Amino acid sequence: MNNKETILICDDDPVVHESLKIYLNNEGFEFISIFNGDDALEELERSNPALVVLDIMMPGKNGLEVCKEIRKTSSIPIIMLTAKGEEIDRILGLELGADDYIVKPFSPREVVARIKAVRRRVVESSEEGKSSTLNFGSLEISIKKYQVKYDGKVIISTPKEVEILYLMASNIGQVFSREQILDRVWGYDFYGDTRTVDTHIRRIRAKLPQEGTNWSLQTVYGVGYKFEVE
Known part of the structure; x- marks a missing residue:
């Protein structure tokens, strides 16, 4: 039986996916790559990831719109990716229900560390x-x-x-x-x-x-x- 947790990454930049995939796999996580907001919402209906990493700036539905839709039905942890200096996006993301945010450009190690910290707190609290x-x-x-x-x-x-x-x-x-x-x-x-x-x-x-x-x-x-x- 596979007990690995799955992380859904939604970002329109393939480089982000490739860099995070290596580190997430090394830490024992499964990985779902999604490149736009509409597909992210569809994937969440099919699968049950442990956490969502969501970029704000994407074609179609942006990350803020996706976050708002997710929060109508789910309490899954969400970490937002935001552009440097875009404070209003960070504030809006938190108001819409995001749990944390990371500013681009970022280190993949930082993203994985944040993911592990959020998941650790969820597990510790649930136990x-x-x-x-x-x-x-x-x-x-x-x-x-x-x-x-x-x-x-x-x-x-x-x-x-x-x-x-x-x-x-x-x-x-x-x-x-x-x-x-x-x-x-x-x-x-x-x-x-x-x-x-x-x-x-x-x-x-x-x-x-x-x-x-x-x-x-x-x-x-x-x-x-x-x-x-x-």
């Missing part, structure tokens, strides 16, 4: 023990399943959104600075800034009810965020 599921009335947060439910319905969430919510709900009343959340959730040297945390918090709030609950995700101005229960 946590007794406290893997938290319940607050109608809200259920399962780090083992990487799933958030409200009133029995699954809320489509990215891995980072689940990890942030689980971290804060596991520490009721504790104030986390943006830097602490970056360190605890991303778990490796992140080259972005603290606005990444604000983007993810905003997305979490948009998906969950803000009234009529006994819990709340609060902003502590000038410091960070906390999860409170009445």
Whole structure:
């Protein structure tokens, strides 16, 4: 039986595929090469990759559009590839649900290291023990399943959104600075800034009810965020 994880790479540059294929194979990953956004969405319906590496600038559907489509139905980890200096693309990618981004030109070793770091955190979190599921009335947060439910319905969430919510709900009343959340959730040297945390918090709030609950995700101005229960 083949236990290798599969990484889907979507980029219109064949050189990117060739350089990453060597390093991914050496690290024990399978590899799917896709060269445009439409084909990436079709492939995701057929296969079940562990992670998607998605270039923003592509013919047809660009990476941001593909990311948005994926997030309608899936919480699969997504790493975006962006052009140097295109800060607006990086911010939009994170707002649409990407878990991380890498700026071109990049080292293939860096990409593989990021992939391994994201996958390691997913696996480690899914293997946590007794406290893997938290319940607050109608809200259920399962780090083992990487799933958030409200009133029995699954809320489509990215891995980072689940990890942030689980971290804060596991520490009721504790104030986390943006830097602490970056360190605890991303778990490796992140080259972005603290606005990444604000983007993810905003997305979490948009998906969950803000009234009529006994819990709340609060902003502590000038410091960070906390999860409170009445």
